[in-house]
Amino acid sequence: MIVCITARAAGTDAPVEERFGRAPCFVFVDTETGASESVQNPLIDAAGGVGPRAVQMLSEHGATVLITGQVGGNAAKALEAGGIRAYAYRGSGSVADALAGYAAGNLTPLSLS
C-alpha cells in the first residue's frame, strides 16, 4: 500500500505540512517495502484548483492513503472518487511520526463530505 504524506521538504524526516494542495512536497511511502519517494509539488504557486490537481498526482503515484492537515471541498470529492482515504495529522512531527501514528491507528479520518 502506498501512503502519501504532505511535507515541507523531501524525505521522511521532514516536518508534515498541514496544507494539502499547496504542500511543498509529497512523500510517498510504500508500507510493504518501506521505500519512500519525495515529489516536489509543482502546484504551490498555481492560481487555483490545486486540490483536485494534487489528487491526480496522488492517483498517478498509486497512493491509496493520504495524511495531511486538511483538504478543501473539491479535493475531498476527488479523493473520494479516487478511493483515496484521507487522515488528519495535526502536530509538528515529521513524516515518519505521522506514518507511525497512522500505523498505530491514532489518526482520525478526514471527513470527505
Next chain:
Amino acid sequence: MKIAIASGKGGTGKSTVAANLACVLSCTRDVVLVDCDVEEPNLHLFFPAAAVDVPVTTPVPAINLDRCTFCGECGKFCRFGALTVLKDRVLVFPELCHSCGGCALVCPQGAVREIPRTVGRVACSRPIPRLTLVSGVLNEGEVQAPAVIRAAKMLAEGHPLAIYDASPGIACPVIETLEGSDACVLVTESTPFGLHDLSLAAEVVEKIGIPAGVVINRSDGEDAPTMEFCRERDLPVLMTIPFSREIAAVQNRGGLICRDLPGWEERFAGLFERIPGVRP
C-alpha cells in the same frame, strides 16, 4: 459611441453616475445602459421594469469514456483544476472550468467533447421610453464573469449610444468591460483612499488606451490633491458632485438626482458633453 463608467473600488457612486447619465440622455436620444457589474448588478433598482431573461452558457468538457485512456494529459493541462484524471474515471468540476478549450486540444484520443453550461443570464428591459437596460447577472458561485459581460455587451451591440457600468476594482471583469469602449468616466471620492484607487484605475485605462475623464463624487470641498493628480495625468475633471444631505437622501431611497433635484438634469447633460471624444 460606447462609454464605460469605472472606479478603482466599490461604493464610490459609479452606478449613480451611470444611472443619472443614462436617464438624462434618454430624454433626447436612444440609449442602452449595460450593467456589467455582473456579480452585483444594481442598476435595475433605479429602473424597475419587467425584464426578459436570456441565459448565458459557456462550454465545459464532457469526457467520452469509450475513447478515454485515462492518460492524464487533460488534467495536467488544466490550470484551474477543473479536471482530475483517476485510474478509471475523469472527474469534471464544471464550476472551476474557465472554458479555455485546452483540454479538448491536448487530448490525444479526441475524448473531450464540450457541452454548454449555464453560468448566468442577461436581463433586458425598457424601463422608460428610449432607455434600454441590459443587466448581466452571474450565478452565485460561478467564476465566469467575463462571459456574462460579453453576452450583455453583445445584446447592446448596434445601439448608437451605450453606457457600460463596470464592476468595482481593476480585475478582469473591468478589463472585459473597458474592451471596445470609446471613452471612460472614472468615478472617485475626494479621500486619500479614493485617490489611491483612482490612480490604479487611471493606469489601467491608460494602458488600454481609452480617453478618460473624472467625476468627483461626495466631494467635501477638499479636492486639491485629486485635482492635482488629474492635472498631472491630463485627466479632465468632468463634474463634481458635492456631499449633501439632500443628495444622500435621494440616493438612499434609490432615486435619481437628475429627476428629483433641480439643476441636476442640466449638469448630467453637461457631463456627457465634456466626456473626451463625445460628439454631442
